[in-house]
Amino acid sequence: MRVASEAVRVTSSAGSICWQVGNFVDQGSIQPLDYIVYDVFANQLGLTLRNRIVWTFGHGTHAKRRFSGRHETVLWFTKTNDYFFDLDAVRVPQKYPGKRHYKGPQRGQYSGNPLGKNPGDVWDIPNVKAKHVEKTEHPCQFPLALAKRLITSLTPKGGLVVDPYMGSGTAGAAAITLGRRFIGSDLEEKYVDIARDRLSKAVQNKLPERPDIPVRTPVPTEAVTKRPRHFKEGQGNG
Ligand SMILES: C[S@@+](CC[C@H](N)C(=O)[O-])C[C@H]1O[C@@H](n2cnc3c(N)ncnc32)[C@H](O)[C@@H]1O
Known part of the structure; x- marks a missing residue:
């Protein structure tokens, strides 16, 4: 409290x-x-x-x-x-950008926003697990994309972002990358060290980052996508 x-x-x-x-x-x-x-x-x-x-x-x-x-x-x-x-700064591509109004005074005109659609309130972003390019030793690190969407839409350029529980410093690294200022703290010194390192990489534009692009669908020909023989065929296994 x-x-x-x-x-x-x-x-x-x-x-x-x-x-x-x-x-x-x-x-x-x-x-x-x-x-x-x-x-x-x-x-x-x-x-x-x-x-x-x-x-x-x-x-x-x-x-x-x-x-x-x-x-x-x-x-x-x-x-x-x-x-x-700043909603426009975080709009995403429409599924059907060519869709038009089919009735009313705007009939025939494109119905979507030319800047893209509102991203909505359900965000599908991979979490930072072992092989994630952003992974550090912090056990519950956020993806940069999550922090970036919030910082981009909710703060102006030069604005101040504060994270009292910064962990590996994701919010700070995102803030710096986006031209905002940052103050952060954490109880654990080892996490502060990780955060310092990430913040300094962000300043130098050297921070490993997964681009904020849609989650990829499995490629059927890849070995990891194929069902091992002993996995039962049917429900759950396609
Ligand atoms: C869920 S993690 C934050 C992860 C962070 N968003 C990231 O991306 O790495 C929460 C952090 O809060 C820190 N913490 C817990 N209690 C705290 C307190 N009272 N003051 C400061 N930090 C605290 C923990 O050490 C931990 O690193």
Whole structure:
């Protein structure tokens, strides 16, 4: 609660607070942590929730007695109604850019936004596992693409990004790459060292990064895509 109220105090009136929560399981029982985060920031500190962004990824811990957790959430709050939001900077290509209005006064005109479509509130971005190009020794590192979408849309160039739990410094590296300033902290010195290293690579434009492109579909001819003979054919195995 102290960190939350300090975060609210230092956020500018046009600023945003994004709080990410993972898939927390306590003795087999899922704990919906974003419910608690919402209570703190909205009910107790008076912020407005603008989006509950679902970050989804294809790989994670395998579960046997429930569906495997393959998403985490980011709650995006603002302090006022005059908040900075650059939607155009994060638009994505339309599936059918050639689609036109088929009735009404705009009949025949293209119906989509020429700058692309709103990316929505479900973001499919690979999580940072062993072979990910961005992987460091930090056990729960975020992908740069996740931080970059938030920073690009919610802060102006030169704006200040603060991450009190910076871990490997993903938010900081993203902020620097995007021309923002950054302040971060972490309890663990070894993570601060990793973050320092990544921040300095970001300054030098040498930071390994997976481009924010759609997740690739498996190529049928690749060895890893082929079903081993002893895997049962049928449901689940195509
Ligand atoms: C989920 S990780 C953050 C990962 C980060 N977003 C990244 O991409 O690497 C949370 C971090 O918070 C740090 N932490 C936990 N409690 C803390 C506290 N009271 N003050 C500062 N950092 C803390 C942990 O050491 C950990 O590195």
